[in-house]
Amino acid sequence: MANKIVKPSTLPGFIEWLPADQIAFNKMMDTIRKNYEKFGFIPVDTPVIEKSEVLLAKGGGDTEKQIYRFTKGDSDLSLRFDLTVPLARFVAQHMSELTFPFRRYQIGKVYRGERNQKGRFREFYQCDIDIIGNGKLSIINDAEIPSIIYSTFTDLGFDSFTIHINNRKVLNGFFDAVGVDNKVDTLRIVDKLDKIGIEAVKEELKGLGLTDESVARIEEFINITGSNDEVLEGLKKLNLDNEEFTLGLEELSKVVYYIRQFGVPDKNFMVDLKIARGLDYYTGTVYETILNDYPGIGSVCSGGRYDNLAEYYTTQKLPGVGISIGLSRLFYQLKEAGFFKESVSSTLTKALVVPMDENVGYSINVATGLKNAGIPSEVFFEDGKFVKKLNYANKLGIPYVIIIGGDEIASGILTLKDMRSGEQFKLTVEEIINKING
Amino acid sequence: MANKIVKPSTLPGFIEWLPADQIAFNKMMDTIRKNYEKFGFIPVDTPVIEKSEVLLAKGGGDTEKQIYRFTKGDSDLSLRFDLTVPLARFVAQHMSELTFPFRRYQIGKVYRGERNQKGRFREFYQCDIDIIGNGKLSIINDAEIPSIIYSTFTDLGFDSFTIHINNRKVLNGFFDAVGVDNKVDTLRIVDKLDKIGIEAVKEELKGLGLTDESVARIEEFINITGSNDEVLEGLKKLNLDNEEFTLGLEELSKVVYYIRQFGVPDKNFMVDLKIARGLDYYTGTVYETILNDYPGIGSVCSGGRYDNLAEYYTTQKLPGVGISIGLSRLFYQLKEAGFFKESVSSTLTKALVVPMDENVGYSINVATGLKNAGIPSEVFFEDGKFVKKLNYANKLGIPYVIIIGGDEIASGILTLKDMRSGEQFKLTVEEIINKING
Structure with missing residues (x-):
């Protein structure tokens, strides 16, 4: 009796690679893992499925719309949409069994029901590291992170890449000092500078109700450029009487100082006052990483410092700093850009x-x-x-x-x-x- | 404003390990992967979520009951419950782009909404290899599989384990010869011998309507034991005039001959006429692997030969042979049994x-x-x-x-x-x- 044949196909937005690509993909993932482990990060592997009330404890925004949520029996289940929320839950749940600072890495698939488009996946790998302190965490950790990015992307075969670094306190403090009330929206708009350009940013800022004077000061601020030392000098010269700004500038200066101690060449990192990261989550140092030969990919490794990892799961204060590499998207974009030039093998057999x-x-x-x-x-x-x-x-x-x-x-x-x-x-x-x- | 605190917890049946255990788990997974790659298996990483019509093309049985199935938008989605069905879909879908015999490995999480009980997980890792032929596949592959099991479990640190080997054609042909009509149910009952004992098996066989004579012949058959050569000799001496039995015995003899060529010591494999594997899927050689110091765990690595991998997705005949290690359950049971004796570290840092x-x-x-x-x-x-x-x-x-x-x-x-x-x-x-x- 012949079976009814079902057409073999995968869901839109769900990628799988043929052997040659899968081998190249795994090689990248192994390189990332090796680097994370070399720097003393500990593996964690949380479940892909969690309780919806846990994953959505914060809720709001795109998360609720994009999440894969369903019921089985009387359980309300969701697939994780990042590795940060599960980390927060993990640390809060197992706090007494962990040693702090807790340096963990996790490499795994996450799920977002995004609109289906080229190079955007609904199932994709993230490769995360975070250093979590119990109550406090030295600023030197913020400087170690770029050294891990440097080591990892060098090992991945890139020589021209720039780690862009900024500090949210510098931004927040500056906005306060120049009379910006709606800082979250202002940050979101400034963060889009590279995508939409300065004129559009200025328009949107005016749309927020900012005065021409405030908008001009913001433009002046994001135009402070030059060498890392020149940018720090430029910030000092603003002479702003704002506590948060002063604290942020101090942090940023320390981070630059220690990044050099970690041996990251100045050509591979830059203080960039234009980056803010879209998330309201970050409170200090923020990072983006650009492959200079593939600028169209955008940031390939981003993250930052946050004051409170697990505020939805514990009253304990858990500051941390971390980064994430969106490996599936990075691999896809590099493949499209012709990065994998050498004739690749479809087997590991020698x-x-x-x-x-x-x-x-x-x-x-x-x-x-x-x-x-x-x-x-x-x-x-x-x-x-x-x-x-x-x-x-x-x-x-x-x-x-x-x-x-x-x-x-x-x-x-x-x-x-x-x-x-x-x-x-x-x-x-x-x-x-x-x-x-x- | 203080947040509402959600109690951090995971779903029942969903395991996560603390660092020391996770490190030991990863070490086992790495060892398995290294062995699979050494034998020339190619990595495949299919999506965790597939179309329900694809995963349930065969349908029926426990699968439909246990599967995690849900809708998003107008898509009917399911989480994979094993790695074999996705392999069948993958091979049928990409047939023209693959080289046969196609040796693939996949290590990944699968999902089954089983009744929650100790040591049974709803999310667990499987570590699979399969060798897929296009139209036909040499029987020597059936003998290579035990050599991979031998290499892998030796590397995992076990010295006393036995790979039990049988052939479904031997069983089927024998049942035909002694007048058993309902072979599938008879196989299922014989397969339970180790769990329920010979008397219960005989009772159940009689319950199927088998004659006392047939049941006596079956008992005699499963009592053919001794060295591998003695069991093969015992089967020959049955002198059964049945084509399938004769073919199965020939296959089994060849497999034993070649297993020795692959260097697997006789103490590590045995022809065991009692094993059948519950699935109606297998058509020739079948394997189970017992850790002799931990017999309570049951088979830690099972599989077999099948005639037709992807009959629900293509009319192309794709015979294959493969095995699976249920790593999450194995790790859990070994941990419970005190296998990980050496003081384990909670970090990889030296x-x-x-x-x-x-x-x-x-x-x-x-x-x-x-x-x-x-x-x-x-x-x-x-x-x-x-x-x-x-x-x-x-x-x-x-x-x-x-x-x-x-x-x-x-x-x-x-x-x-x-x-x-x-x-x-x-x-x-x-x-x-x-x-x-x-």
């Missing part, structure tokens, strides 16, 4: 052992030897002509084929074919291992 | 650098040197007494602390404290790196 007849035992032994030497290997067991077997290696991009017939078994001298150059060598297993590992 | 005063630049440099030498390291930046800083290392289980004050900075000779032994050493950074890496 050597295919091809037995020329049904006597496969010797071939199995050879492959086992290679695997024990750390070389991912396979034996081709299927029937067929020799050319079909070579074709399997070719299509997958396996770099080496080892051919084993009666002569090879008798002599112990095997034929190694380099699939990229087409060259053939007569070698022992030992020599083959050295050549491939070499 | 060295904590403790500056004795506010001059942290030198300490940062030391930590950077350690990280560049592959040693995960942190600097303790928070204020507080020395004992508080040491306590951080103690609580997390960081093995080494490096103490840096004015004398150390002046001389370049640092104090290294081994937190396990309490010993202190005066060493240069180079010497510290060699000692920790040594």
Whole structure:
């Protein structure tokens, strides 16, 4: 009885990669993880599904609209839409069992029912680190974060990228000093500068009811540019009598000082008074990271300092600082931009052992030897002509084929074919291992 | 304004681990992944959410009852309940872009709304490999699978485990030969032997309407035991004139022959006529793996050969063979059984650098040197007494602390404290790196 055939397809906005891309994706994820672990971050893996009342404790805004929420039995469930809210819940729930400062990383899928468009996914990976203090947390942590970004993106193969740094207290204090009441909306508008340009920003600011004088001061402020030291100097020269501004400037100056101690070159970070991060969540240092050869991607790694991670789950004050890499989107955009230039392989296998007849035992032994030497290997067991077997290696991009017939078994001298150059060598297993590992 | 506090908690059946356990869990997952990759399996990462019509194309049974299914907009969505159905969909969908035999691995979370009970999770990791042929697939692949199980569980730290192997054709053919009509139900009952015992099995078989003669032959059959060669010999001696039985016996004999070629010791696998696997999905070789020191866990790695992976998504015949490790349950059971005896650390950090005063630049440099030498390291930046800083290392289980004050900075000779032994050493950074890496 034939089955009814269902057309095999995935949901719009849900990406999956074919092998060559998946291998490249995993390599990036492994590099990020390795860097996070090198800096002493501890893995956490919270459930994808949580109680809706927990995930929506804060509520409001796009979150409620975009969340995947449903019931099963009498449970009201939601899929996590970021890794920060689950972290807040995790830390509040397990506070007495954790050691502070708590340095955690989490790499996992999150879900947002966004409008379906190119390069926007409804299921995507975030790679987060956060350092959470119990009551307080040294400002030096804010300077360590850029050093982790620097190490990670250097390891990912980028040499030209800039970590943009600002401080929300500097912004808030400045707005107070120049008579801006509606700071949250003002920040949101300033944050759009790169997207909409200065004229549109000024229009929107006026639309908020700001005076021409205030708007002019804001324009003057975001035009303080130059080297990191010049920007700090420019802020000092404003001579603003505002406590929050002064505190923010002090923090920003310390962060710049310590970032240099962490060995991040000045060419890789800049104090940028234009960035604010859209979220009302941040209270101090904020970060955005731009790949200078791919500016269209926007920020590839963002985050900042917050005063209170888990205010919806505990009365304990938990300040922290963290960043997130939206890996799925980054990978997609880099792929579209042609970043992955080298011919990629559709397999991790380095050597295919091809037995020329049904006597496969010797071939199995050879492959086992290679695997024990750390070389991912396979034996081709299927029937067929020799050319079909070579074709399997070719299509997958396996770099080496080892051919084993009666002569090879008798002599112990095997034929190694380099699939990229087409060259053939007569070698022992030992020599083959050295050549491939070499 | 104080927020309303929501009690931080997770849903019943949804597990998350504290750092020490998460680190041990990840180590197991990494070991499994490393082994799968060594054998040439290619990573695939399908979405957690799929169209309900796709995941439920087969439908029926527990699946429909346990699945997490919901709507968003006008989409009917479901969370995957295993990694096999998504694999079938993936292969059918991308057939023309894949190379066969297609060796894929997938490690990911799956969802089943099972009755909540100890050690049963509603969100859990599966670690799957499958080898999929296009039209046909050599029986030698069925023998390679146990060699992957052997390699993986050996690397996981087990020395006493047994891979139980049987063949559904042997069972089916035998049942035909002794007059069993209702083979599916008979298989299901025989499969319960270890759980309910021989007498209960006989009762249930009689309940199916089997004659005493048939039940006696079945008992005789499942009592064919001994060495692998003795069991194969015992099957031959049955002298059954049944085509399927003969074919199954031939397959089983070949599998045993090649398993030995793959270097799996006879003490680690046994032909076991009692295992059938509950699923009607399998058509040839079947596997279960028992940790002999933890028999109560049941099978920790199961799978088998099937004729047709994707019959609900394509008319193309795609035979395959695969296994799955239910890692969340395995980890939980091993933890309960006291498997993780060694004192586990709650961090991956190997060295904590403790500056004795506010001059942290030198300490940062030391930590950077350690990280560049592959040693995960942190600097303790928070204020507080020395004992508080040491306590951080103690609580997390960081093995080494490096103490840096004015004398150390002046001389370049640092104090290294081994937190396990309490010993202190005066060493240069180079010497510290060699000692920790040594």
